[in-house]
Amino acid sequence: MRVAILAHEQFPDRAKTALGILRYADYDVAAVLDRETAGGQVNDYVPDVQDAPIVAGMDALADDLDALIIGIAPIGGGLEDSWREDIRVALERGCDVISGLHHFLEDDDEFSRLAAEHGGELRDVRKPPEDLTVSEGLAGEVDAEVILTVGTDCSVGKMTTTMELARDARAAGHDAAVIPTGQTGIMIEGWGNPIDRVVSDFTAGAVEEMIREKGDEHDYLFVEGQGSIVHPAYSAVTCGILHGSMPDELVLCHTAGKEVIHGYESFSLPSIQTYVDLYESLAAPVSDADVVAGALNTAGLEDDAAAQAIDEFATELGAPATDVIREDTDDVLESLL
Amino acid sequence: MRVAILAHEQFPDRAKTALGILRYADYDVAAVLDRETAGGQVNDYVPDVQDAPIVAGMDALADDLDALIIGIAPIGGGLEDSWREDIRVALERGCDVISGLHHFLEDDDEFSRLAAEHGGELRDVRKPPEDLTVSEGLAGEVDAEVILTVGTDCSVGKMTTTMELARDARAAGHDAAVIPTGQTGIMIEGWGNPIDRVVSDFTAGAVEEMIREKGDEHDYLFVEGQGSIVHPAYSAVTCGILHGSMPDELVLCHTAGKEVIHGYESFSLPSIQTYVDLYESLAAPVSDADVVAGALNTAGLEDDAAAQAIDEFATELGAPATDVIREDTDDVLESLL
Structure with missing residues (x-):
């Protein structure tokens, strides 16, 4: 599937979704749309992902795309007016548009009319299926070993860690899937x-x-965690994933040097040991799960400082740790699989 | 307002909503509908609440009702087909129908047509307002002392305890409100x-x-807790309330003799001390809150056994405890206020 990724004015640092897709998805990325960094290449900014040109808008691209992906998620999850023109052009060309915004594209009259008219599909991935219901408490019965990433805060690398560990596990010959x-x-x-x-x-x-x-189809499931169990706003989601997935093992994700909760700076992070105790003791009555490895985001640190931070994190955990982007995951996978 | 309460085949033991309304709400209850216990009186089963006849269905009632209240909430929150006839009759008589089911009455074509036709209103109290959003982490800044009921499971008396404590606090001259x-x-x-x-x-x-x-309008807020922090299905809600309310004090609610999670019997309850530790340690990074009292549901126990169970629960907690229905709340309130 050939796609363009919309990331206006936010590529690369504030375009977590765009970067995740460039790094892990199985798409042929024709371009990133960012009117601010237009003219450059993705690899000018981020070397270790799929490269693609950065262009100012859909008009700069040939008519060979299957989909436009909204690759940014502003606070509040709304749709910016300045993105409408690119979405409109994509739909007029018959492309699908894939969005994770809280604002659903299919509720937008113009977009749904254009999609119907030109045969494209509006795919709001943040719209949950209608048939969800309460847990039956049966996740623990599946054959697979369930490995959940948990974090000290939002945006500390749970999704990235999940993807890297699953990829490396598969590369080592294991049958691993991502949830x-x-x-x-x-x-x-x-x-x-x-x-x-x-x-x-x-x-x-x-x-x-x-x-x-x-x-029952795989030997290992790597579950993408969310938020943090002591996050003032998002802990409910974290707790529901912890008990709903009934993990066998936990990987604690953290960002080196982080001391307060992002966006909630009056709340300090407790100690790493406190996180370990909280996640393990909260999981225990539902499924026995220990923190058996750590993933530390050391972006921005020099190599020496990063290595030292990872060592210290591993010592605090009493378990192997790594930076999944910067280093290999061998020790962590050995502890997990 | 004159109401009937639907509780088919579940009154009294599994009709928590019906009982709560009979005990605390300001309604004139014309009857409880339960085809299984029909012919009896509410007070035959539960002596200390508003009395009313139990009848088999709406057809047994005179045409003087303002509303039919759905007084039961099965796991999953769906609408049972066997309730439709009573709802239909109520709507045909122009009654409102008040429901807390996940299945919204107003999304039901037949019910919304009947409501429109006969002038009744469908009131889905479980439908959240449209303007909710993420927490800003500011609940801790209000003037009031925030007291949250937490539990060892669903249906152990959190709502009842909240109502009783708030009522008794007000009776003792305090300015207390329920959340x-x-x-x-x-x-x-x-x-x-x-x-x-x-x-x-x-x-x-x-x-x-x-x-x-x-x-900022009251001295004490009694927050109705939900679920349990180790419930396989509902812990997300419990955790969100714990961090969203930023309580100052916790009251642990439990049912005497309960050993497994209702509806999830393969999961044993951890010890009372484990619950205390979990609630306190999970709250701590967001708001320091101790379990300072306990509420034990001793329904079904003889007086001596109940008194002994309450004593033992208080000892386990290291804090005053009571059965809020059976005994007074003096010691518990003294510990809280």
């Missing part, structure tokens, strides 16, 4: 339930449904 | 957000919004 729980994971994998958007009573159930769907 | 978070609380209080039905990302935010709305 995607957020919009980027869903776009990359092409399926999944957007857990942060389901009815709160169905949080665990929406995870369980995926575990039970895939759990 | 309703579930369908029964909302039906009783006439306002509130159905937390288990909001978008999961907004769980904490939907509680915070209520705390901030009422928190």
Whole structure:
């Protein structure tokens, strides 16, 4: 599938979805749309992902695309007016448009008319399926070993860690699948339930449904975690994933040097040991799961400092740790598989 | 307002909403509908609430009702086909129908047609307001002391404890309000957000919004808790309420002799001490809150056994405990206020 990724004015640092797709998805990326960095190449900014030209808009691209993907998710999840023209052009060419915004494209009169007229599809990946319900408490019965990434905060690398570990496990010959729980994971994998958007009573159930769907087909399931168990706003989602997935093992994700909760700076992060104790003791009555490895995001640190930070993190955890982007995952996978 | 309460085949033991309304709401209850216990009186089963006849269906009632209330909430929150006839009759008589089911009455073609035709209103109290959003992490800033009921399982008395403590606190001259978070609380209080039905990302935010709305108008807020922090299906809701309400004090609710999670019997309850540790340690990074009292449901026990069970529960907690229905709440309130 040949796609363009819309990331106006936010590529690369604030375009988490675009980067996730460039790094992990099985798409042929024709271009990133960003009117601010237009003229450059993706690899000018991020070397270790699929390269593509950066262009100012859909008009700069040939008529050979299958889909336009909205690759940014602003606070609030709304649709910016300045993106409409590119979406309009894509739909007029018969492309699909794939979006993880809270604002559903299919509720937009103009877009749904254009999609119907030109045969494109509007795919709102953050719209949960209608048939979700409460958990039956059965995720623990699947054959697969379930490995869940948990975090000290949002945006500390849970999705990235999940993708890297699953990829490396497969490369080592294991039968491993990803259980995607957020919009980027869903776009990359092409399926999944957007857990942060389901009815709160169905949080665990929406995870369980995926575990039970895939759990007897694979040896390992890597579940994409969300948020943090002590996040003032998002802990409900984290807790529902923890109990709904009934993990066998946990990987704690953290960003080196992080001290307060992003966007909620009056709340300090507790110690790493406190996170380990909380995740393990909260999981225990439902499924015994230990933190058996760590993933530390060391972006921005020099090599020496990064290596030292990873060592310290591993010592705090009493378990192997790595930066999944910067280093290999051998020790971590050995601890997990 | 004169109402009938539908509780087919579940009155009294599995009709939590019906009982809550009989006990606390300001309605004139004409009858409880239960085809299994029909012919009896409410007080034959539950002595200390508003009495009413139990009848087999709407046909047995005179045409003087204002509303039919759905007084049961099965796991999953669906509408049973065997209730349709009573709802149909109520609507044909021009009654309102008040429901806390996940299945919204207003989405039912037949019911909405009948309501429109005969002038009744369909009131789905579990339908959240459209304007909810993520928590800002500010509930801790209100003037009021926030007291949250937490539980060892669903249906162990969190709503009842909240109502009794708030009522007794007011009777003792304190300025106390209830923050309703579930369908029964909302039906009783006439306002509130159905937390288990909001978008999961907004769980904490939907509680915070209520705390901030009422928190500077009262000295004490009694927040109705939901579920249990180790419930395989509902812990997300529990966790969102814990962090969204940022409580100052917790009251642990439990049912004497309960050993497994209702409906999920393969999961044993951990010890009382484990619950205390989990609730306190999970709250701590967001708001320091200790379990300072306990509420034990001793229904079904003889007086001596009940007194002994309450004593043992208090000892396990290291804090005063009571059965809020059976005994007074003096010691518990002294510990809280």
